[in-house]
Amino acid sequence: MESLKKKKGRVKNIFEILDPLYTLDKTALKYRTPFQLLISTILSAQCTDKQVNMVTGSLFKKYKTPRDYLAAPISELEQDIRPTGFFRNKTKSIKGCCQGLVDLYGGKVPATMEELIKLPGVGRKTANCVLGAAFDVPGVVVDTHVKRLCLRLGLTENQNPDKIEKDIEQLIPKERWRRFSDILIYHGRAVCKARKPDHAHCPVFKLCPSNDIS
Ligand code: SF4
Numbered sequence: 001m002e003s004l005k006k007k008k009g010r011v012k013n014i015f016e017i018l019d020p021l022y023t024l025d026k027t028a029l030k031y032r033t034p035f036q037l038l039i040s041t042i043l044s045a046q047c048t049d050k051q052v053n054m055v056t057g058s059l060f061k062k063y064k065t066p067r068d069y070l071a072a073p074i075s076e077l078e079q080d081i082r083p084t085g086f087f088r089n090k091t092k093s094i095k096g097c098c099q100g101l102v103d104l105y106g107g108k109v110p111a112t113m114e115e116l117i118k119l120p121g122v123g124r125k126t127a128n129c130v131l132g133a134a135f136d137v138p139g140v141v142v143d144t145h146v147k148r149l150c151l152r153l154g155l156t157e158n159q160n161p162d163k164i165e166k167d168i169e170q171l172i173p174k175e176r177w178r179r180f181s182d183i184l185i186y187h188g189r190a191v192c193k194a195r196k197p198d199h200a201h202c203p204v205f206k207l208c209p210s211n212d213i214s
Pocket residue numbers: 152153191192193197198199202203204205208209210211212213
């Protein structure tokens with residue numbers, strides 16, 4: 001079995017090879033405030049960032065505060081966010097989250113994990129996205145790409161995102177947590193795809209224990 005020291009060295013190499021290849025900023029979602037980012041993150045479930053940005057362009061002009069979302073009739077908000085898909089569930093999540101913001105935090109988005117995950121519909125993944133991008137708080141974001149790549153790269157044996165988060169935190173320095181998540185997301189979209197990983201064009205081929213899976 002690979003020792004922790006060896007694994008740390010391998011992760012360092014993976015990071016340094018992939019980091020310069022994926023230069024997009026913190027997040028491709030467009031937002032101006034932590035609250036806007038929170039709404040965008042909810043909308044981004046099973047939807048591309050580009051599609052979310054197309055919807056939020058007008059959404060953020062219409063709704064400025066949590067109370068604005070709460071005041072909107074459900075059917076109207078559903079139509080406003082419909083192009084992002086799963087609009088009924090997302091409307092419920094937005095309403096629940098906004099109610100939580102008003103009830104618990106006076107309408108302001110809090111800047112700690114403990115407070116954020118008290119909001120209805122906000123899990124550790126969403127909270128880490130918001131903390132990292134809006135407040136510069138380090139955190140490992142474990143979405144579907146990060147989970148898949150961590151398993152393929154042999155960085156975890158866990159399937160549970162919260163446990164994967166802890167495994168990755170042990171392997172790389174805090175200041176790289178956020179960036180490492182982003183790198184894995186980009187690499188997962190571009191090369192190490194769910195259905196057909198492109199081993200032949202993968203720059204970390206030699207560092208990957210799954211370089212022969214189909
Ligand atoms: S070698 Fe293959 S499985 Fe490993 S990271 Fe690259 S594309 Fe993914």
